[in-house]
Amino acid sequence: MKNQEIAKIFYDIARFLEIDGVAFKPYAYQKAAASLEGLKDDVAQLYIKGGRKALEEIPAIGKAMSDHIEEYLKTGKVKFYEEFKKSLPVNMDELLRVEGLGPKKIKVLYQKLGIKNIKDLEKAVKKHQIAPLFGFGETTEKNIIQGIEFVKQNKGRVLLQEILPIAREVLEKLENLKEVQKASLAGSLRRRKETIGDVDFLVVSSPEASSPSAKKNSEKVMDFFVALPGVKKIWGKGGTKASVHMAQGFDMDLRVVPAKSYGAALQYFTGSQAHNIATRKMAIDKGLKLSEYGVFSGSKMIAGKTEQEVYKSIGLPYIEPELREDTGEITAALGGSLPALIELKDIKGDLHCHSNWNGGEHSIEVMAKTAMERGYEYIGISDHSKTLKIENGLNEGQLLKQHEAIKKINAKFLASGQKFRVLHGVEADILKDGSIDIKNEVLAKLDYVIASVHLNTKMEKRQMMARIEKAMKNPNVDIIAHPTGRIVNQRDEYQIDFDTMLKLAKETGTILEINSSARLDLRDLYIRRAKQEGIKMIINTDSHHKDQMVFMEYGVAQARRGWAEKKDIINTLSVEELLEYF
DNA sequence: GCCGTTTTCGGCCCGACTGTTTTCAGTCG
Helix, strand or coil, rough: CHHHHHHHHHHHHHHHHHHCCCCCHHHHHHHHHHHHHHHCCCHHHHHHHHHHHHHHHCCCCCCCCCCHHHHHHHHHCHHHHHHHHHHHCCHHHHHCCCCCCCCHHHHHHHHCCCCCCCHHHHHHHHCCCCCCCCCCCCCHHHHHHHHHHHHHCCCCCCHHHHHHHHHHHHHHHHHHHHHEEEEEEHHHHHCCCCCCCEECCCCCCCCCCCCCCCCHHHHHHHHHHCCCCEEEEEEEEEEEEECEEEECCEHHHHEEEHHHHHHHHHHHHHHCCHHHHHHHHHHCCCCCECCCEEEECCCCEEECCCCHHHHCCCCCCCCCCCHCCCCCCHHHHHHHCCEECCCHCCCCCCEEEEECCCCCCCHHHHHHHHHHCCCEEEEEEEEEECHHHCCCEEHHHHHHHHHHHHHHHHHHHCCCCCEEEEEEEEEEEECCCCCCCHHHHCCCCCCCCCCEEECCCCCCCCHHHHHHHHHHHHCCCCEEEECCCEECEEECCCCHHHHHHHHHHHHCCCCCEEEECCEEECCCHHHHHHHHCCCCCCEECCCHHHHHHHHHHHHHHHHCCCCCHHEEHHCCCCCCHHHHHH
């Protein structure tokens, strides 16, 4: 989709305008960019169908913005933007990653020293050219040196799966301090974004000790935080706010607030920024002021202790963190149509699990036991099929043997009075021509069939869609696994047309998977569209190891970000209902 | 540059911390 490309251009233009000291326009461009990012429809399609009028109906897009969009769709360029780039030909994205450098400092560095990228910056630092510049200084130069070092080792945004466990460990340490009353994760981590820039913590410190000589409790929390193992650099540390860089390559921020402001602060630090702006505007419309300290009517505080009361005071019901992106949640909240988001406890089983019959680590029994321990009613074993040689995929004969083995395991469960059940499926390959690599008479014997694309992924869109269409139309195929093929931070989606995919899924009753691994595929916007079309989805972990079954949490989070409810997700059904569905 | 159950003109979210230009701009979230 062109949406993201154009959004990027608008963000860049906003920065250029900011550098030039233009008032308010940067904000307009940022809003337009954010609006495009959150747009469910392909802007190119909108333009083809509805022309400029359709473009101007997009929130925050007016005449000038639709000029730019139209120009980009036609020529692949935006002149207004190209002019800016010529006047300041620097690698802005790269330089901005250096902590402490913003657009304005970058402009000075280019004009005075011709610095265009981090390499140039490094040279200038070595020659000690930065400190003497007007507006800079010794400390800034030192900070830049460290900033460069961290950019080099930094992976950029980190996967949710990698960072959440680390953040929870730190949270537990904070909670265990006697100076801490309450602590919470905030920021994009609390919203469960698929990648995380930095980790935010919010803390209420205990009431102050009576002794005047005692260091304030909030300060003690700060001291503890900046001394955590793994802290490589303290970006800043004040009375209520501290920021550090970790050895693992990401930043962590901590804020301490009074108990009476906890809800307002949590609401604020959870974001997103766009959601905050929208809620603050609602407060203003009611003659109130919303900040991280509370909701104020004049100087009188009317709410702040809990998030619930903060939302209530500005006329809204509680909004779940995963929805707070200003992509319609406020309108839905006002209209009483917020979704009842699916929860982890709704999940009754995991149908995409691999055993050691193919590339998995553990026996079917061990996988089943793990599922039982997670409180599931069933597990589905869906090993790879013969095309995937690297995973030791199973052929027809092996699948039939496995079928008998699973029957025996289930008989054992039955004999011991356990309700738990192992379902037998397969993750079969969709071949280049759309046929499935396992014979239909064998597929028909299984409880369910997952089909997925693993090879020949670089096909052009028409061919790829014909391939998927044929697979979906196979009456034995129930589920398409990782439907778009993307892997977060690694690989873009295949050339697919998601609208067509939805149409086909509807026609054929095919279930789309939300894969909980690093793929996180479907992505949140797609989940939301699938839900709107009434397409059923399933949240699976694609576990090749028993310990990966905990990834279910991330798939559920992704589903929640896509506004999915229990009724949209079929592995919330009981085993009888599920088999009936298949 | 966009937008409007007050408005088609006059607004645009709000605050902490740092470093340096010593009163506030720049950066960050």
